[in-house]
Amino acid sequence: MAFTLKERQIMGLHGLLPPVVFTQEQQEKRVLANLRRWDKDIDKYSYLMGLLDRNERLFYSLASKYIEEIAPIIYTPTVGQACQRYGFIFRKPRGLFITINDKGHVYDILCNWPEHEIKAIVVTDGERILGLGDLGSFGMGIPVGKLALYTAMGGVPPSQCLPVVLDVGTDNDELLVNEDYIGLKHKRVRGAAYDELIEEFLHAVVRRFGPRTLVQFEDFANSNAFRLLEKYRHSYLTFNDDIQGTASVAVAGIIASMRIVKTKLSDHKFLFQGAGEASIGIANLLVDAMVEEGLTKEEAVGKIWLVDSKGLVTKDRPSGGVTEHKGVYAKDFKHIKELEEVCREIRPTAAIGAAAIAGAFTEQFIRDMGEFNDRPIIFALSNPTSLAECTAEQAYTLTEGRCVFASGSPFDPVTVNGKTHYPGQGNNAYIFPGVALGAIVSGAHHVTDGMFLRTSQALAKMVTEENLEEGRVYPPLSDIREISATLAANIVEYAYRHGMAAHYPEPEDKLKFVHDHQYKTEYESFIPVTYSWPGMSD
Ligand SMILES: O=C([O-])CC(=O)C(=O)O
Ligand SMILES: [Mg+2]
Numbered sequence: 001m002a003f004t005l006k007e008r009q010i011m012g013l014h015g016l017l018p019p020v021v022f023t024q025e026q027q028e029k030r031v032l033a034n035l036r037r038w039d040k041d042i043d044k045y046s047y048l049m050g051l052l053d054r055n056e057r058l059f060y061s062l063a064s065k066y067i068e069e070i071a072p073i074i075y076t077p078t079v080g081q082a083c084q085r086y087g088f089i090f091r092k093p094r095g096l097f098i099t100i101n102d103k104g105h106v107y108d109i110l111c112n113w114p115e116h117e118i119k120a121i122v123v124t125d126g127e128r129i130l131g132l133g134d135l136g137s138f139g140m141g142i143p144v145g146k147l148a149l150y151t152a153m154g155g156v157p158p159s160q161c162l163p164v165v166l167d168v169g170t171d172n173d174e175l176l177v178n179e180d181y182i183g184l185k186h187k188r189v190r191g192a193a194y195d196e197l198i199e200e201f202l203h204a205v206v207r208r209f210g211p212r213t214l215v216q217f218e219d220f221a222n223s224n225a226f227r228l229l230e231k232y233r234h235s236y237l238t239f240n241d242d243i244q245g246t247a248s249v250a251v252a253g254i255i256a257s258m259r260i261v262k263t264k265l266s267d268h269k270f271l272f273q274g275a276g277e278a279s280i281g282i283a284n285l286l287v288d289a290m291v292e293e294g295l296t297k298e299e300a301v302g303k304i305w306l307v308d309s310k311g312l313v314t315k316d317r318p319s320g321g322v323t324e325h326k327g328v329y330a331k332d333f334k335h336i337k338e339l340e341e342v343c344r345e346i347r348p349t350a351a352i353g354a355a356a357i358a359g360a361f362t363e364q365f366i367r368d369m370g371e372f373n374d375r376p377i378i379f380a381l382s383n384p385t386s387l388a389e390c391t392a393e394q395a396y397t398l399t400e401g402r403c404v405f406a407s408g409s410p411f412d413p414v415t416v417n418g419k420t421h422y423p424g425q426g427n428n429a430y431i432f433p434g435v436a437l438g439a440i441v442s443g444a445h446h447v448t449d450g451m452f453l454r455t456s457q458a459l460a461k462m463v464t465e466e467n468l469e470e471g472r473v474y475p476p477l478s479d480i481r482e483i484s485a486t487l488a489a490n491i492v493e494y495a496y497r498h499g500m501a502a503h504y505p506e507p508e509d510k511l512k513f514v515h516d517h518q519y520k521t522e523y524e525s526f527i528p529v530t531y532s533w534p535g536m537s538d
Contacts, residue, residue: 002027007526024523027055028062041078046089048074052148053092056158061521063152068477071149075429077384077409079145080130086138087180094144095163097137100189103197107204118209119160119440120216122146123201125168127188127221128242128277131356131387134221136170137183142219146241146432154433154484155518156440166201168194198228202236212443212502214436216241225277226325237439239447240277245428245435247281248452248459249474250352250379250406251289253426255460256473257350257404261375266290268303268377271348273339273389274355275308275326278381282352283329288453304329305346308355311337340365343372350377353389354408357382361390363398370399381408381426392423406473421471430474431455434484438491441517443502451494458490459483481518488514 001022008014022030031051038044048070052059063070072078082089098109126139143163150156169188175181188194205213215238217228229240239245258265270286272279283304290300305312306329310319315330322330336342343351343365351369353360361380369376376399380389385407392411395403401416406424413422435455439447462475462483475483489510495501507513 002523003526010527024058024061027058028065031058031062032066041073042081042085042089044073045078045082046091049094050091053094057521057523060151060158060519063148064481064521067152067480070152071429071477072410074148074152075145076130076427077386079141080132080384080386083129083135083138083141084132085180086135086141087178087182090180090182095140095165097140097165097167097183098197098201099167099184100169100193100197101184103193103200106197106200107207110204110208113162115159115162116209117160118162118213120147120150120156120214120436121162121164121205122150122216122218122241123164123166124217124219125166125221125224126170126183126219127224129219130383132384134170134172134175134188136172136175136181137165137167138175138181139219140165146216146218149429150433150436151519153429153480154437154488155481156433156437157519160440164201166197168197194224202232202238206236212237212440212445214238214439214447216432216436218242222276223323226280234446237445237447239435239452240281241428241432242277243281244285244447244449244452245431246278246354246381246408247285248431248435248456249426249428250278250282250381251285251453252430252456252459253379253406253424253473254286254350254377255289255456256424256463256468257377259463260404260468260471260473261349261377263349264293266293266295266300266303268349269346270304270350270352271343271346272304272306273351273353273357273360274382275306275313275329276355278354279306279352280325282354285449285453285456288449289456292453301329305331305342305348307339307342311335312342340368343368347372349373350379352379352381354381355389356387357389358387359390361395363394366390366395366398366403370402373402375402375404377404379406379426381406383408383427385409385411392421395423396421404471404473423471424473425477426474430459430477430480430483431487433480434487435491437484437514437517438488438495441488441503441514442492442495442500444491444495444500445502446500448498448500450498451491454490454494455487458487462486485511485514485518 122143124139126136127134129135129139147161147163151158167183169184169186171188217240287300310321313326313330314333317335378395393414395405396414396416406426410425411423413420492510496506
């Protein structure tokens with residue numbers, strides 16, 4: 001109904017629409033009121049996905065303006081619920097479903113996608129969706145949600161984004177007998193056939209869309225995530241969001257926390273609950289950051305302690321399970337099974353949870369952190385909210401409001417003794433839209449760890465003294481479009497400094513260059529220039 005009278009006449013729409021012409025603002029207002037009528041977040045999700053199908057630009061103008069309200073619906077935590085019942089709420093396909101049966105024909109499937117200029121792909125095999133486990137093809141909700149944020153938060157044009165699920169089956173027995181399940185109903189294919197599918201997919205992407213197509217790996221299970229990142233990071237424009245994006249946002253929050261606790265990173269002892277993608281990614285990036293502070297690598301590694309499902313990660317521990325990535329951080333220390341006991345033994349200054357075990361930060365654990373430290377740092381990063389290691393309320397109340405807290409999914413502010421604390425959302429959504437935008441517009445040929453560390457530092461710098469005063473270790477999410485643009489400009493700068501950029505000539509004003517590439521959410525005119533003449537009215 002925002003088509004003008006002239007557009008209606010030219011396009012033969014006259015009479016097919018009610019006579020009133022609405023402005024985009026009027027439509028936004030109505031859509032927002034409709035959205036707020038729903039009680040359940042999952043219904044809001046369906047409503048918004050319907051809007052995305054009907055009117056993409058309106059969806060994005062709304063999502064950009066009301067990002068704090070809308071992100072928790074189209075993204076974590078609600079997207080987790082949506083994935084768990086993706087078949088049941090299914091209305092219209094979105095994204096590309098490629099299965100193990102398509103081996104040998106992946107290129108042809110990419111050719112079925114109607115858009116030709118694809119710049120960004122988010123791909124999952126659905127094996128570790130958030131902290132919810134193996135959801136197979138139901139995992140499509142994640143690439144769809146992540147790419148919605150590419151546009152809403154980063155301004156990457158939606159037509160340039162492609163969500164992909166690589167369906168190799170699922171080991172989730174409930175899904176195998178779920179009559180709404182939309183994926184292949186057999187156990188996961190692993191080994192050579194799986195690897196060949198990934199390899200063929202990446203080849204096909206380059207053949208179809210060119211070598212500078214960004215491929216973001218998302219929510220793969222641990223061993224595949226690390227393995228595929230190592231295998232492809234130097235030959236494709238790719239990164240793993242759960243390892244590198246999460247690392248970058250967590251390290252940004254930790255760097256910002258230093259201004260509250262008034263210390264350096266290297267003054268700290270970091271205890272990780274979990275030794276998976278997120279934890280190892282954060283640990284590795286923290287080491288890089290501490291090396292920049294002047295520590296040797298060994299000294300930096302010594303500051304990081306990991307606890308996994310078998311307990312403290314130590315050298316030669318009897319229970320084993322110390323993989324190569326964890327082994328780097330294995331300590332010469334007695335073996336301890338329980339997190340609470342580890343905490344009492346090593347007295348960490350910072351605790352970071354990323355193992356998707358709800359409540360892993362027990363009351364005793366949080367109290368101990370508060371006893372050992374004046375200002376303990378507690379990051380409960382697991383997603384969605386239901387799997388957080390502790391709630392914001394627990395962290396603040398059990399430390400009498402002294403902790404510096406951040407979580408992966410949003411929590412409401414908490415008031416303790418009359419002071420209100422605003423928990424930071426240490427979610428990779430602060431990182432991937434900006435990094436991706438920067439990589440795309442500069443034509444970078446790789447995404448490097450250096451880029452993620454620069455991004456952490458840049459994000460931490462955007463945290464103001466007023467933010468810190470309220471306990472926020474991230475800038476407000478409401479500013480995310482500008483934050484992403486600044487982070488992207490930073491990536492562009494980095495790419496040129498390191499000889500990785502392809503765009504020629506080098507733009508002088510990097511921020512303007514980024515802005516010029518961002519998607520505009522205002523409606524465009526549908527009137528061809530040949531139909532306009534001086535004096536013609538709207
Ligand atoms: O999607 C999110 O909220 C963050 C993330 O990558 C994950 O938890 O896997
Ligand atoms: Mg993820």
